[in-house]
């Protein structure tokens with residue numbers, strides 16, 4: 001008897017209570033047999049909405065089917081053809097593909113992200129990328145997050161010589177703040193090992209606007225510059241007491257948790273309040289729970305649970321692990337003598353719609369309450385850090401705060417300088433991919449050449465045939 005198509009092969013996962021006391025990875029990989037069963041659930045749709053929903057149009061239909069046939073090496077190769085950070089993404093991607101999988105309407109969507117992991121773990125994934133013939137043309141990239149890395153990969157495959165400048169001492173950008181219960185090992189290192197033969201020089205510890213400028217790079221002979229600097233400054237609450245010891249911004253907190261909590265905390269918090277309702281707030285709360293031993297972790301959010309921007313997966317996992325939630329409350333001030341001792345909050349109620357027509361909330365007068373606590377973590381979002389960047393660039397800031405050029409081609413007001421970013425790893429990669437395309441076209445025009453499509457990353461005469469996003473019948477055969 002074949003598999004029941006409507007029931008997902010369970011993803012091995014530790015129970016909530018066990019998880020909450022340690023940083024070990026929550027999900028465990030499918031065995032080969034489990035992966036084959038799950039792969040066989042895929043309907044191989046002629047209009048694969050999963051592929052269309054993936055920001056990098058990863059051929060997930062293709063790898064699902066190959067895994068269903070037990071062809072793990074082929075599935076790994078097909079995955080890596082589109083995705084140079086596949087090992088990171090198979091554990092962290094918010095799996096937009098699964099939201100659009102047609103099986104979602106008939107039961108449970110195919111576990112597409114987890115099948116990517118099966119391809120990486122059970123297939124031959126330590127392949128090496130092969131650059132095209134060198135063009136002897138240099139391009140500079142600023143920012144070592146997923147947008148910058150993707151652009152570097154795309155352009156180096158086309159034969160450009162890339163120098164990638166990163167301010168921090170390590171590559172990865174915000175990926176470095178992802179908790180270890182999602183990314184336990186050196187997944188980025190494993191992905192970058194495949195880049196060994198590409199002409200990409202990483203220069204860490206150099207900040208654009210302090211150590212060099214985009215115009216300076218153009219004058220040095222780089223033909224284009226891509227600014228992929230993300231949004232790394234905290235958005236503050238602007239309430240009294242925010243400067244007290246014991247108040248942290250989520251990004252610095254999570255980075256410190258990953259690099260060694262004792263350097264930041266001095267003593268570990270036991271009663272921790274996290275302010276915010278997004279995925280970063282969930283990461284901060286769940287990490288705090290793991291650090292606090294038998295402590296108490298509470299998330300304070302100003303709207304209802306249903307309005308939280310965090311993904312349902314993160315939210316329900318936080319609930320299972322024992323994070324408590326207080327809805328319809330907003331922070332008023334933080335109090336304490338020399339250190340956080342309490343957070344004063346106020347009840348909220350629905351207010352009039354804002355300029356964009358979105359529902360707002362307002363504080364209810366005289367409704368203050370007090371939460372005794374020793375640590376407050378602010379997860380109110382991020383904003384771009386534009387310090388030192390020349391105003392002539394005319395950088396615009398996206399709604400989610402990263403700087404970008406003009407929508408049509410990401411070009412800034414300075415000819416040859418481009419800028420972009422993304423709201424998640426795979427969206428940032430998609431932005432990097434598009435930037436590579438427009439930079440390739442720009443350089444080709446400038447030097448009298450022809451723009452080149454992405455070649456087969458493994459040096460073959462043409463890339464493997466792949467599923468077109470959303471339309472057409474099966475086009476790939478191995």
Ligand SMILES: Cc1cc2nc3c(=O)[nH]c(=O)nc-3n(C[C@H](O)[C@H](O)[C@H](O)COP(=O)(O)OP(=O)(O)OC[C@H]3O[C@@H](n4cnc5c(N)ncnc54)[C@H](O)[C@@H]3O)c2cc1C
Pocket residue numbers: 092093094142143144145146147148165166167168171172173174175177178179182206207208209228229230231232251254279280283385402420421422423424425426428
């Ligand atoms: C805690 C946390 C958890 C997350 N978890 C997930 C997840 O599970 N899944 C997911 O898909 N997404 C997740 N995200 C979101 C994702 O990490 C980001 O959307 C993505 O990293 C943005 O990529 P980027 O390349 O645009 O910018 P960034 O990742 O921010 O990279 C920008 C890089 O530029 C560098 N830089 C900045 N200014 C300069 C300068 N002037 N000169 C030189 N270098 C500079 C920065 O140091 C940084 O390395 C998470 C984010 C956070 C904060």
Ligand code: SF4
Pocket residue numbers: 053054055056057058060089093094095096097098112113116426
């Ligand atoms: S990269 Fe993310 S959205 Fe794309 S196929 Fe993989 S899990 Fe889905």
Ligand code: SF4
Pocket residue numbers: 041042043044045048049050051060061064100101102103110112
């Ligand atoms: S939408 Fe994609 S993953 Fe879902 S059944 Fe169709 S081809 Fe398979």
